[in-house]
Amino acid sequence: MDGVGVTLTDLAHAAASVDLDDVPGEVADRTVDVLVDTIGAAALGSGRPEVRALQRTFAVTAGAPARDGGATAVGAARGWPAAAAAFLNGCAVVADQLQDGHRLARGHPGAHTVPAALALGETLDVPLAEVAAAALAGYEVGVRVGRAMGGTPTGVHDIGTWGQVAVSATVARLLAPGDGAAMRRAIELSASAVLLTDAGTVFAGRTGSHAFLGASIQHGLTLGQAAVAGLVAEPGTIERHLLAVASPRAAAATPAGADWGTWEILAGYLKRHPTCAHLHGVNDAVAVLLADGGVPHDRVVAVEVAVFAGAAGFDAIADTELAARFSIPTSVAIALVTGRLDETVTTDATVRSATVRALAARVRVRHDPALDDGYPAGRPARVTVTLADGSARTAVVGRPAWDGDRLPPPGAVDAKARRLLTARFGPAGGQLVDLVRGGADPTAVGRALRGLADDAGQYTSTASSSV
Known part of the structure; x- marks a missing residue:
């Protein structure tokens, strides 16, 4: 990506410095839209039998149930290690084909970055604004890498490629804010070890495809942490490895200055229909x-x-x-x-x-x-x-509704999320939208979600309180 209008160093420093208070208002608003929309999609997906089975299976190896602390997997009352919660929520987000996406990058940035940011943010007890900033930073990095790829080879799905890099960038922004060197390490290390998932499994509607997104998030989270710890890849992994194995062509990155120049999240889409x-x-x-x-x-x-x-x-x-x-x-x-x-x-x-x-x-x-x-x-x-x-x-x-500048009507994003949350948890579920819009910290959002879970009655703590 160096030498094509933006150096990777510029990109890394810009991503590491993202602050929701400093971005244009429409960018901040769209970021919260993606946050709300992703939580709604995860809520509905968490009720699917295969996702509930995943939670039961993961609980066997997740250690003693945490009544407080840890990260929340939507639909479960216990706390989880951040990586497990991010995996489970990623599986739930994609299960009903209601996740966000970016048409020009050919993938699903928010569906990758939001579960990772929420899991780490809740574990670290940081403000929701930090979670949103980290998710936005990862979104912007991932989409630029995705646009550089220009798609994937025949038979390869985008999940696990640039979305994973987006997760690692999200982690770097959350764990090492302002550290451009750590961000660059995260981008390059993640680009050196991408997943190549089977498009046939996804497009046939097989349940295994849920795990592709969860695994991509979990893998990106782990590599992001490793990069923050100081582990490095050989420079040039985007061109030498990612574009070589996961792109149908070598392509130049979309030019962007250190101040981004443009915000890719404004060109993303949310889904009206539960379809590809x-x-x-x-x-x-x-x-x-x-x-x-x-x-x-x-x-x-x-x-x-x-x-x-x-x-x-x-x-x-x-x-x-x-x-x-x-x-x-x-x-x-x-x-x-x-x-x-x-x-x-x-x-x-x-x-x-x-x-x-x-x-x-x-x-x-x-x-x-x-x-x-x-x-x-x-x-x-x-x-x-x-x-x-x-x-x-x-x-x-031509261009579908809710895509890019064809914005959802006022209130439509919240209405969708309330509908999905209510379908899963009853009337109290819709109140989660108000918590997020009100800027409640991730631990409060997590407590509310745990209180709505099917097994909430097994726990007697603040984690089991309802909204």
């Missing part, structure tokens, strides 16, 4: 059709979906709710049949219903080369629904 982001142009187009007079699903004879090359492969009809999150035909059918596409209808029962499966079979996905130039600037899609009377309705979307 490549589907969001399609999902938005269907939402437009539903909002514009509706679509009588029982009169639909055909649906043609035209997409860019990167989305064309998501054309299989799903058999499970996880696979449906990576299926254009099934997600389109769910939305047309139920009138919406959210976590309440993305269920095995809906996916396997005769009505949804029959409609999914009438969805044709095709690659339109004319749309290829629209990615990664957007995720272009054109959806045409043909009815039994021969009439047709079409909607076209």
